[in-house]
Amino acid sequence: MKNIFTTLKSLRAIESSPEYHAHSRSVILNTSPKVSRPRIVWGWFLENLEVGASVALAGLCIFLLFAGFSVWRSFSPLSISRLDLAGLRAEAQAIDIQIKLAGLRYEESALPIITPVSSVETTIAEVIPFQSATVSSQTPDSSSVISSSTSDDTTSTAPLTLDEALRQLSE
């Protein structure tokens, strides 16, 4: 093993020919190098500006990324948290009342026609308490209205079959 190290060290004496050395040296030194210019103030400013601009841009991107999520969460049209539940509930209740009133008016007109049919009577009987419960404040005497309209309708309209009455009710 020691012998290898000695042999390797002796290889250190290998050198190129002096002619090659001199020729290569002169060829290399006759060319011009790329010399580093002394740093001027403007160059320094530009370098720092570049670095600063890239850092600022990266920061802005990160800010937009996170801010975008929170803005979207706050102002998204799909967001449920921003809905005014109380208002919606009131609105929905108002809509329901109108529908029921419209239905009631219709049912009021349909009442005398379907009186002969026992099954319709039960329907009306169910509706009347409901009507009195829901719209009692608006219509002071619903039974009187019904009875009056009944008397009017019996004179003006022809009697309906059960199927027609049901169809009208469903409409």
Add this chain to the structure above:
Amino acid sequence: MLDGEKTIIKNAVRGEASAFGKLYDFYQPKIYRFVLFKVGHREEAEDLTHEVFLSAWHNIGDYKDFGFPFSSWLYRIARNRIIDHYRTAKPTISIDALDPENFPSPSRDALSLEHKLELDKVRVALKKLKPEYQDIIITRFIEELSIKETAMLLEKTEGAVKLMQHRAIKSLHAILSQES
């Protein structure tokens, strides 16, 4: 290391040809040997060494002293140039078939015949090693660079260099034993 090397390097970086000439005179034999052991052919080694120093001179303005020896920078240029050379080189004859005259021995006349034969054997065995083992043997045992310098040159840790040099010597020894 060259006397007053830092000042010489500073002057060379400023484009002073005489300063780079001094660096050339000092480091050219080392780089030449490194390249010669890697490529195994004198003329190719001369061409590549010339290219290494030409490249170093052209890019000396970009050289920055990070605390590593200047030689590390040169060795790295040489190593990269050799890699490029092998990447683009046409198939060549093997090292065994080379004319010994293409591979100059150190002051041939002064050496005994036995020593010359031994040197030739080591050279051939060296060429049979893996490229990274060649780098380790050349830098550590022929050029006697420090572990730190070698690690920097090969882009490895100092521990890895120690391990590799042990394996490289073992491999070289095995090849030499096989041949004898």
